[in-house]
Amino acid sequence: MLISPRPELLAxxxxxxxxxxxxxxxxxxxxxxxxxxxxxxxxxxxxxxxDFADSDDGGVTWLDNxxxxxxxxxxxxxxxxxxxxxxxxxxxxxxxxxxxxxxINLRYQNPFAPGWLLQSSAQARxxxxxxxxxxxxxxxxxxxxxINELFVQRSFGQHSVKLGQxxxxxxxxxxxxxxxxINTSEFRDLTIIDIEDARLNQMMLVWDYFGExxxxxxxxxxxxxxxxxxxxxxPFFFEPQFNLTDYDRDDQWLFEIGTQWRKSFEGSDxxxxxxxxxxxxxxxxxxxxxxxxxxxxxxxxxxLGFSANRAIGKLLLAFDLAYSHDVLADSFNFPxxxxxxxxxxxxxxxxxxxxxxxxxxxxxxxxxxxxQAQKTLDENSGLQPGQTLVNEGxxxxxxxxxxxxxxxxxxxxxxxxxxxxxxxSLLLFVGADYRFNDNWSLNGQIISITSSxxxxxVYFSEDVRLGATLSYSF
Amino acid sequence: MRTTGSVxxxxxxxxxxxxxxxxxxxxxxxxxxxxxxxxxxxDYQRATTDSAFNRMQLSTCKFGVRDxxxxxxERPRVMSLESVGKNYGPELKDTKNITIVLEPAAERGIxxxxxxxxxxxxxxxxxLYLSALGRVKRIASxxxxxxxxxxxxxxxxxTTEDTDTGKLEEYTINLLEETTESDRAVWKVEMxxxxxxxxxxxxxxxxxxxxxxxxxxxxxxxxxQYGKEVKRMLASRVEMVNxxxxxxxxxxxxxxxxxxxxxxxxxxxxxxxxxxxFLTQRTLTDVAFRETELxxxxxxxx
Numbered sequence: 128m129l130i131s132p133r134p135e136l137l138a139x140x141x142x143x144x145x146x147x148x149x150x151x152x153x154x155x156x157x158x159x160x161x162x163x164x165x166x167x168x169x170x171x172x173x174x175x176x177x178d179f180a181d182s183d184d185g186g187v188t189w190l191d192n193x194x195x196x197x198x199x200x201x202x203x204x205x206x207x208x209x210x211x212x213x214x215x216x217x218x219x220x221x222x223x224x225x226x227x228x229x230x231i232n233l234r235y236q237n238p239f240a241p242g243w244l245l246q247s248s249a250q251a252r253x254x255x256x257x258x259x260x261x262x263x264x265x266x267x268x269x270x271x272x273x274i275n276e277l278f279v280q281r282s283f284g285q286h287s288v289k290l291g292q293x294x295x296x297x298x299x300x301x302x303x304x305x306x307x308x309i310n311t312s313e314f315r316d317l318t319i320i321d322i323e324d325a326r327l328n329q330m331m332l333v334w335d336y337f338g339e340x341x342x343x344x345x346x347x348x349x350x351x352x353x354x355x356x357x358x359x360x361x362p363f364f365f366e367p368q369f370n371l372t373d374y375d376r377d378d379q380w381l382f383e384i385g386t387q388w389r390k391s392f393e394g395s396d397x398x399x400x401x402x403x404x405x406x407x408x409x410x411x412x413x414x415x416x417x418x419x420x421x422x423x424x425x426x427x428x429x430x431l432g433f434s435a436n437r438a439i440g441k442l443l444l445a446f447d448l449a450y451s452h453d454v455l456a457d458s459f460n461f462p463x464x465x466x467x468x469x470x471x472x473x474x475x476x477x478x479x480x481x482x483x484x485x486x487x488x489x490x491x492x493x494x495x496x497x498x499q500a501q502k503t504l505d506e507n508s509g510l511q512p513g514q515t516l517v518n519e520g521x522x523x524x525x526x527x528x529x530x531x532x533x534x535x536x537x538x539x540x541x542x543x544x545x546x547x548x549x550x551x552s553l554l555l556f557v558g559a560d561y562r563f564n565d566n567w568s569l570n571g572q573i574i575s576i577t578s579s580x581x582x583x584x585v586y587f588s589e590d591v592r593l594g595a596t597l598s599y600s601f
Numbered sequence: 602m603r604t605t606g607s608v609x610x611x612x613x614x615x616x617x618x619x620x621x622x623x624x625x626x627x628x629x630x631x632x633x634x635x636x637x638x639x640x641x642x643x644d645y646q647r648a649t650t651d652s653a654f655n656r657m658q659l660s661t662c663k664f665g666v667r668d669x670x671x672x673x674x675e676r677p678r679v680m681s682l683e684s685v686g687k688n689y690g691p692e693l694k695d696t697k698n699i700t701i702v703l704e705p706a707a708e709r710g711i712x713x714x715x716x717x718x719x720x721x722x723x724x725x726x727x728x729l730y731l732s733a734l735g736r737v738k739r740i741a742s743x744x745x746x747x748x749x750x751x752x753x754x755x756x757x758x759x760t761t762e763d764t765d766t767g768k769l770e771e772y773t774i775n776l777l778e779e780t781t782e783s784d785r786a787v788w789k790v791e792m793x794x795x796x797x798x799x800x801x802x803x804x805x806x807x808x809x810x811x812x813x814x815x816x817x818x819x820x821x822x823x824x825x826q827y828g829k830e831v832k833r834m835l836a837s838r839v840e841m842v843n844x845x846x847x848x849x850x851x852x853x854x855x856x857x858x859x860x861x862x863x864x865x866x867x868x869x870x871x872x873x874x875x876x877x878x879f880l881t882q883r884t885l886t887d888v889a890f891r892e893t894e895l896x897x898x899x900x901x902x903x
Contacts, residue, residue: 155831155856156666163783164671164852166837168660168863194706236710238892246888282889296735326735337883391882394724396739436739438724443739535661535860536756537678565678565705600707 194234195601202226202572202594204362210588212580220590224257225362226316244280249273263360275328287335292328295346297387297400298481299434299445303497303526305479306400306432306447309385311352311407315361327352341390348383353409353425362587369421371411381405385430394439400432410455426474428453441487445497449479456503457517476504479523491532499523500548523548537562551582570596635776635790639769639809642816650696651688652875654898656868657681661757664854664861671835671854671861680704680755685898687875694719697880700755701891712885730885737885757862758832758853760803771798782810782819783837804831815839815846831857842869870902 203224209217231251238244254260254269261269278291298304311327330350336343356371357363385402409423429452437444456473483497500523506516525548530541543556555575562568571594578588633641662677686698695718702711716726727740754760777789787810794802803825810820817839823832832855836848847869854861878884879894 155825155829156859158666158830158833158854158856159669162666162669162671162835164835164837164850164854164861164863166850168673168850168852168865170658170838170850170865170867194709196707236888238889241893241896242889244889244892280887280889282887282893287883287887287890294735301734301738335887337878337881337887342883394726438726438739440724532756534858535678535758535862562678564676565707600705 192235192237194236196230196232196598197600198230198232198596198598200226200228200230200594200596202592204590205593206589206591208589210586212585218586225259225592226594227255227258227261229253229255242282244282246276246278246280247274248276250275259360259362260358263358277328285337287337289331289333289335291330293331293333294326294328295331295333295344295385297398297432297434298447299396299398299436300447300481300483300497300499301445301495303481303483303499303524304434304447305449305481305499305501306430306434308407308430308449309346309348309383309402309404311354313355315358315363327355341388343386343388345386346384351381351383351405353405353423354407365586367411367421369411369414369419372420372423374409374423374425381425395435395437397435398433400430400434402430402432404428404430406454410457424455426453426455428474443485445481445483445485447481449477449501451477451479454503456506456509473509475506475508477501478504483526492530494527494529496525496527498525498548521548547582549581552576552578552584554584566599566601568598568600570598633776633788635774635788635792636769638776638788638790638811638816639772639774639792642811643769650686650871651693652871652873653684653686654868654870654873654875654902655684655686655866657684658865658867659755659757659862660865661860661862663859665859671852673861677863680708682755683895685873685875685879687877687880690719692719699880699884701895702755710888712891714880714882714885728882728885737882757864758855758858758860759851759862759864771795777808779813780810782812785815785819786813787811787819788813812839812846817846817848819848831855843871845869845871868902873898873901 201224203222203226204220205222207220207222209219211217229252232248233250234246234248236244236246250273252260252271254264254271256268258269260271261267274292276292276294278289278293280287280289282288295309296307297309298306310329312325313327314325329348329352331346331348333344333346335345353374355373357365383402383404385400385404387398387400389396389398404427406426406428409425411421411423414420414422431450431452432448434445434447436446453474454477456475479499479501481497481499483495485493485495487493500521501518502521503516503518506519510516524545526543526545528541528543530539532539539558539560541556541558541560543558544553545556546553553576555577556572557574558570558572560568560570572592574590574592574594576584576587576590578584659680659682660673660677661679662673663675664671665674666672680702681704682700682702684698684700686696689695689697695716697714697716699712699714701713702708710730710732712730714728718725728737729740730736731738771794773793773795775791775793777791780787780789790809790811792807792809794805799805804823805826805828806824808822808824809818811817812819817836818834819836819839821834822830823834825831832853834854835852836850837852838849839846840849841847842849847866849866849869851864851866852861853863875898876894879891879898884891884894
C-alpha cells in the first residue's frame with residue numbers, strides 16, 4: 128500500500144513561507160551624509176584580550192579548554208489516535224509527554240604540548256517527571272552519563288596518530304551514506320537529536336598520512352561494539368519475546384580494520400576505501416532451549432567503497448558506492464530490533480549506492496537531496512522453496528531538506544522529509560532554531576510520521592510529535 | 602551553523618581597506634582618472650594579504666541612529682577569529698586562506714579553508730570542518746567572480762562582493778569630484794557595473810571615498826537598481842601597519858535590515874613565514890598539527 132503526503136507537509140511549508148515573508152525586504156533606511164560609528168568599537172572588549180592572550184601570561188586557564196552546553200528538552204506525541212495492525216486489532220496511541228530531560232554536554236580539547244592533543248567529550252542526562260526514562264525507572268528521577276570521545280593525538284611530520292574513543296566517518300552524502308557504517312549508532316528517540324548523541328565512539332587506533340594533495344587514513348578498532356537495543360520505555364522499544372542482551376564475546380578477540388585513500392582535485396574530492404568490519408546490528412535468534420535470553424549473532428564482512436564529490440558553482444554533487452562481501456542475507460535493518468523468526472544463515476554480497484546534491488539557492492537558502500539504495504546480489508541462491516529475503520530487491524531511502532537562514536543566521540527554519548524507496552513511510556520534520564545571543568538558543572520541532580501497514584514504522588503512523596529544547600552554551 | 606558560504610574572509614577584508622605607501626608618491630603625480638585610482642589600488646593591495654596572520658573581532662547587531670551617531674541597539678553577536686593567508690600563482694594573484702573561530706564557545710575550532718583563483722574560469726573552492734559530523738566537507742558556495750550571488754562572510758553583513766576587488770574592466774569608473782570625508786581629502790569615485798557584471802552583483806552602483814593621501818576607502822555607498830542606498834561601509838582607525846595603511850575598523854551597515862557588522866582588525870602581521878601545508882585540509886582536521894603551527898605563527902608576531 129502506498130501512502131500519500133500528509134497535511135502536515137503543506138502546513139510546514141506554509142509556516143516556513145509565512146515566516147520568511149515576515150522578514151521580507153522593507154524600504155531602506157535613509158542615512159544622513161555625516162553619520163559616524165564609534166571607531167573604538169570592538170577594540171575595548173576584554174573578552175578578546177583573553178582570547179588572544181598567551182597562556183604564559185596567565186590569561187588562559189585550563190578551564191578555557193572546556194566547552195559546555197546545558198539544555199532542557201521537552202517533547203511528546205500530541206495526536207491521540209489508533210493504529211490498526213490487523214483486522215479487529217487497533218493499537219491505541221495516546222498523546223503523552225515522552226521526554227522531559229536536562230542535559231549537560233562537555234567538550235575538552237587541550238593541545239598540551241607541541242604536536243600533542245587530548246580531546247574528550249561527555250554527556251549527562253537527567254530525566255524528570257513524565258520522561259519515558261522516568262517512567263521506566265519506576266517513576267523516579269533518573270540520570271545517565273556517557274563519555275563520547277576520549278583520545279590522545281600525536282602529530283609529527285606528515286603523520287598523525289590518534290588512540291582512544293573516537294569515530295571514523297566515511298562517505299560524502301551527509302547523514303545518508305552507505306559508507307557511514309563504521310560507527311555504531313543509538314537511535315532511541317523519535318526526536319531529531321544531535322548526531323554526536325546518536326553516533327557511538329569506539330576504541331580505535333587511527334593513523335593518518337598527509338601527502339602532497341592526497342591523504343591516507345587507516346584505523347584498527349580494538350573493541351568493536353554493536354548497536355545497543357532500544358531502551359525500555361522509549362518510543363522505539365517493543366516488548367520482545369526474549370531479552371535482547373549484549374553480545375557474548377566469550378574471550379574472543381574481535382577487531383575491525385580499514386583504510387581510506389583520499390585525493391582532492393580542483394572542484395572535486397575522491398576517496399577509495401577498504402575495510403574488514405562487523406555488521407553494527409546484531410541478529411538476535413531464539414535461545415536454543417526456548418527459554419532465557421535471545422542469542423545475538425555477529426557477522427563479519429568486507430567493505431569496498433568509492434566516494435566522490437563535484438562542486439559546480441552553487442551545486443555540490445555527492446556519490447558513494449559500497450560493495451559488501453558476506454553480509455547476512457536477512458539482517459533486519461530497523462534500528463534496535465532484530466529478526467527473531469527462523470533466521471537464514473546465508474551470507475551474500477550486497478551493492479549499495481548513495482548519491483545526492485546540495486544546492487545553495489542563495490546565501491540563506493539551501494536545498495539538498497540524498498538517495499540511498501541497496502541490493503543483495505544473487506538473492507535466490509541458497510533459499511529453500513518458499514523462502515524470501517526480508518529486503519528483497521532494491522531497498523533504500525531518500526531525504527530532502529530545505530533550510531532558510533534569517534537574521535544573519537540567528538533564525539534557521541528547515542523542512543526535512545524522509546521516506547523509503549517503496550513509498551511505504553514518510554517522515555516530515557519542520558524545525559526552527561533561534562539564537563538569542565552567543566549563549567542562549569531555542570530549538571522547536573514538529574515531526575510527523577505516516578506509514579503503510581507494510582512498513583515497520585506502522586506503529587508510529589499518524590504520530591505527531593512536538594518538541595522544544597532550550598540551550599545555554601559557554 | 603552560520604559559516605556556510607563564507608569565503609576568503611580576512612584577506613579580502615584587508616584588501617578592501619588598505620594600500621601600500623607606494624601610493625603616496627603616486628598621489629603627488631598628475632591628476633588621476635577614476636579608473637587609474639582604482640587600478641592602482643588594485644595593483645598594490647595584494648601585498649597586504651600575502652603571508653599574513655591576522656586577529657579579528659567580527660560583531661553584528663541591529664543598529665539605531667541618534668545625533669548622527671550609529672550605535673548598536675542590542676548586545677552584538679561577536680566572533681573572534683584568527684586568519685592566515687598566502688598568495689600563489691605566477692603573479693601571486695591566487696589566494697589560499699584559512700580562518701579559525703576562537704569565540705563563541707559553541708563555534709570554537711570551526712575552520713574554513715578557501716582557495717580563491719584570479720582566473721574567472723576557475724571556481725573558488727571552500728572546505729569546512731563539521732565537528733558534529735567529524736569530517737571535512739566541501740562547500741558549494743559558488744564563485745563571486747562567476748554567475749553566483751556573493752556569499753556572506755561568517756553570517757555577517759559583509760559579503761564577498763563587498764570585499765573583493767579586481768575585474769575593473771567590468772565597470773565604468775568615474776571620478777565624480779574631490780571632496781572631504783572625515784576631515785580627509787578624498788576622491789569620490791563612482792563604479793557602475795557593465796551588463797555582465799550587473800547580473801552577478803547586488804549593486805547597480807557604488808560610490809567610494811578614497812583617501813587621497815593614504816589610498817584607503819573611508820566610505821563606500823552601495824545602491825540598488827532603483828537608485829536607493831542599501832548598504833554603507835565606514836572605515837576608521839586608519840593606521841600605518843608594517844608600511845601599509847590599513848583601516849582597522851570596518852563597519853558595514855545594511856540599510857534594509859538595519860543591521861550592521863563591524864570588523865575590528867586587532868592585529869595585522871604581514872611577511873609571516875607560512876608553511877604551505879598549513880593552508881591545506883589537514884589543518885581543518887588535525888588539531889594537534891593546527892595548534893602547533895599556530896603556536897609557531899604566534900611566536901613570529903609576539
